[in-house]
Amino acid sequence: MSSEVLIKTLQSVEEMALVKELEELVWKWDAIPVHQTVTAIRNGGLIVGAFHDEKLVGFSYSFPGFLNGKVYLCSHALGIHPDYRVKGIGYQLKERQKSEARKLGYDMLTWTYDPLESRNAYLNLTKLRSVCNTYIVNSYGEGKDELNNGLPTDRFKVEWWINSDHVEKPSSFKVDKSNAFQVPYQEGEGGLPRLGNLDLPFSAEQIVVPVPAFFQQMKKEDMGLAIDWRMKTRSIFRQLFNAGYTAVSLIRHEDAPVHHYLLVKRSELQLDEKAN
Known part of the structure; x- marks a missing residue:
């Protein structure tokens, strides 16, 4: 890029109109009305918002949430212009969102993402240090947009405890092969990975779960296999979350058909709230 990206909070009606325009471009659907934002x-x-040469190229939109006596910030949408993806802008937006949320008095943010989209998983869990033990089945109904078309819109609902030691003083979770159970997979035709059926152990200290490295490519080549991954990982994650496990990172592998989620017992995490 010819110049640096400028990250700033957005306040004006004119800026909300820019957000609406970019949202329509990114997702090809009816955007959130300006009067609502x-x-x-x-x-x-x-x-x-993220600006490059005075053009809005990315945004993160969030609103207040309340559940079980807890106030938090619900981060509903993060969109990046197609020409500016894979440049670290999403990470910059989330880091600015974190600092601004603290100023507003929040200590927890939450949002959803497709657990089979490994790029989003790496950003959300590994880089930002959010965690997940909530699985939502078909959150938005069957997807109609380019990324979700043809599949149930299952989602991970993450929690980002922005004042916690887990985020502030991160210690890298690594797979302990002596105490980890790794969910197996096989390589099928064309090198596409395939999950089998199995019984999960609920005594292991760590569980390692594979997901396709390139899920959108799999959808184009074999939609039936993509649906199979959706249904089998749905069962796996729901069982593990119900048994007290929490997803804490996405481990990437070069030249492999899968990446791996690492899950540990939630009691192992340092998520206690800290005073602002």
């Missing part, structure tokens, strides 16, 4: 930021919400 304006109302959100005036009532505890937060929108952060």
